[in-house]
Amino acid sequence: MRISIRIDSAAGNAQLRRWGGEFRTKVQKAVERAMRTEAAEIKDDVRAHVAGQMSVVRKSFLKGFTAKVLAKDPKRLPALYVGSRIPWSAMHETGGQIAGRMLIPLHGRVGRKRFKAQVAELMRGGNAYFIKNAKGNIVLMAENIKEHDRPLSGFKRRYRKAEGVKRLKRGADIPIAVLVPKVVLKKRLNVERLVAGRIPRLSAAVEREISTVD
Known part of the structure; x- marks a missing residue:
C-alpha cells in the first residue's frame, strides 16, 4: 500500500x-x-x-x-x-475481489505456508478428500487417524472449540477447509x-x- x-x-x-x-x-x-x-x-x-x-x-x-x-x-x-x-x-x-479457486481454512486462522504444508502432508498420506455439504459448499475433509495426529492437531483443536466438542473419536471426519471460487474483501x-x-x-x-x- x-x-x-x-x-x-x-x-x-x-x-x-x-x-x-x-x-x-x-x-x-x-x-x-x-x-x-x-x-x-x-x-x-x-x-x-x-x-x-x-x-x-x-x-x-x-x-x-x-x-x-x-x-x-x-x-x-x-x-x-x-x-x-x-x-x-x-x-x-x-476493498476488492480475489478471483481463482482457493482453499480457505475453517474454524480459525492458519499461516499460509504452514497450511499448505499440512494439506500436502495429508494428501500424500491419502487422508484428504472433498465432499459437498448440505449448503452446496465444497469442503476438504480428513479422517482422525493416529498416523496424521501431527498435521491434524491444530485443525482438531479449532474444530472442537468451534463445535463445543471435548473429544473426537478415532475415524471421525474433520472439516479442514472450504474451496471457494473467489474471495470478496x-x-x-x-x-x-x-x-x-x-x-x-x-x-x-x-x-x-x-x-x-x-
Whole structure:
C-alpha cells in the first residue's frame, strides 16, 4: 500500500530553486526535521487505526505500516512516505475481489505456508478428500487417524472449540477447509483519510521550523 498526498509541491520546489545555496540547505533541513517529528506520530496513528479496524494476529502485519521521510535529493524538498511493506494490504483500504479457486481454512486462522504444508502432508498420506455439504459448499475433509495426529492437531483443536466438542473419536471426519471460487474483501481501512487529516498539523510544523531559519 502507498498513500500519496501532495501539498503544492511544485510551488515549493520552485521556491527552493530560487533560494541561495546555504539558505536552501537550511530550509531543506528544517522541513526534514518537521517531517520526521510528525512521521513518528503518523506511523503510530496509522498502526492504531489498523489494529482498531482489523483482528491482527501477527505483529509483523502492523509493523509493515510505516511513515518515513525521503530526503536524499538535494534538489527537492523532503517528502513524507506513508504506506505498508505488505503489497496486498491495499485491498483492505479499497476493498476488492480475489478471483481463482482457493482453499480457505475453517474454524480459525492458519499461516499460509504452514497450511499448505499440512494439506500436502495429508494428501500424500491419502487422508484428504472433498465432499459437498448440505449448503452446496465444497469442503476438504480428513479422517482422525493416529498416523496424521501431527498435521491434524491444530485443525482438531479449532474444530472442537468451534463445535463445543471435548473429544473426537478415532475415524471421525474433520472439516479442514472450504474451496471457494473467489474471495470478496470489504473496505476496512481508511489510512488515506487519516493521513489527510494530519496535513494541516504537518504544514504548521513545517512553517514553524522554516521560520527559525536565518
